[in-house]
Amino acid sequence: MTTSETAEQTSGEAPKLGLAAQLTRFVLVGGFSALVDYGSYQLILALGVWVHLAKALGFVFGTTTAYFLNKRFTFQAAPSGAGRLGGFILLYGVTFFVNIGVNALFLALLPASIFKITIAWVIAQAVATAINFVMLRLIVFKPS
Numbered sequence: 001m002t003t004s005e006t007a008e009q010t011s012g013e014a015p016k017l018g019l020a021a022q023l024t025r026f027v028l029v030g031g032f033s034a035l036v037d038y039g040s041y042q043l044i045l046a047l048g049v050w051v052h053l054a055k056a057l058g059f060v061f062g063t064t065t066a067y068f069l070n071k072r073f074t075f076q077a078a079p080s081g082a083g084r085l086g087g088f089i090l091l092y093g094v095t096f097f098v099n100i101g102v103n104a105l106f107l108a109l110l111p112a113s114i115f116k117i118t119i120a121w122v123i124a125q126a127v128a129t130a131i132n133f134v135m136l137r138l139i140v141f142k143p144s
Contacts, residue, residue: 016076016143025074026133029066034125037062041121051117055103056096063092066132075141087140091132099128 017025041058045051067088071077077084106120113119 017074019137022074022137023133026070026136029069029074030129033062033066033069036065037125038121045117051107052100052104055100055121059096059099063096067092070136071141075136077141084140088136091135091140095128095131098131099124102127 037058039058040061041054044054044057049057067085071084101124103120103124106123107116110116110119
């Protein structure tokens with residue numbers, strides 16, 4: 001046991017997770033948040049809302065879920081002030097436009113199919129997810 005591990009255990013702090021554990025938890029949280037995103041997207045579409053607005057609203061619902069779960073479960077971030085939340089909002093603001101843009105691009109590029117909306121959504125989600133993990137781990141929820 002290293003000195004820092006001993007100090008963490010005696011201070012009552014949970015040991016910080018390594019990259020593999022964080023990535024595993026991020027994937028689990030991301031999967032759940034994606035279900036929230038996609039489920040709300042489909043529900044909003046079924047209500048007859050414009051596809052891009054429905055996509056945007058689904059993204060917001062999924063992102064809100066991801067923030068709260070990733071903050072404590074994945075990155076074990078201590079309670080923080082407006083700075084961390086601001087960084088998260090800025091990051092997800094950027095990936096929001098990346099996500100919507102990639103989704104729109106693939107809706108335009110993919111041939112007609114009953115799976116077209118789903119395929120475009122998956123591609124957009126994958127691009128945004130990769131960006132989010134790297135930036136959340138290195139900047140937003142970096143260890144203190």
